[in-house]
Amino acid sequence: MLLLLLLTSAFVLVPWTGAGRIIGGCEVKPHSRPYMAYLIIENRLESFSCGGFLIRPDAVLSAAHCVDIKGIMSITVILGAHNISYQEQSQQWIQVTQWVIHPKYSQDGFKNDIVLLKLKEKARINEYVQTISIPMSNEYVRQGAECEVAGWGLTSMTGSRTNVMREAELKVQDWTICQLIFWNYQRQSMICVGDDYGKKSPYKGDSGGPLVCKQKAHGIVSYGLNGHLSPEVFTRISYFEPWIREQLRKFALQELPDSPSSD
């Protein structure tokens, strides 16, 4: 099984068997996806990158496996970015003060692969930084729906890097395809997504980014199969909507403690 988070240090990248990118996509028009967040997750030894997206000025959604790392020292969210290799004027760098992993997240099978990050300060909403809506719990994205995924992940299975945001168009697939391939596939809480020709896909470094269908974030990049581009599994946001709302209410109510609750 292939996780799509990316160790930012090239030296630590494990050699890949098979091919990998947002593969088959293209560079987005700069700042056309103002909800996109670039996450830097650091512990003492390493630094990882993931995608995420702004759902409220103080809250970012991402994949739980992005923060399922021992001894996290800091998580930084970069908003308003296009080229992440330098500090663009449009960028806002904000620290994460607390994160809540879904209580039923399991590493074994990547069930409930969702985390909510609370920002230290509210993002300034402007031309470059905006929120995206999430679906209600009864809004089910159907097979055949056309969606897109964006990120700064590897652009080839051989490890080519990109410093600008790229995107790919994908289609929601018949869930039975994913059920055949992934032993842990759960129809209720996951979305089976792919490209009809098997040539486009999110890849390492794209984890946590949104699957956007009709202007709403319906999925979160979760995992795929080593050596295969399609299909891939996304966390189904509608299933988690009540949980997300509850966490957001808590964020709004509490003056949060310093220590992150990562369990």
Ligand SMILES: *[C@@H]1O[C@H](CO)[C@@H](O)[C@H](O)[C@H]1NC(C)=O
């Ligand atoms: C991103 O910025 C870097 C540093 O300024 C630059 O070298 C690179 O060409 C830029 N990438 C693109 C695709 O514009």
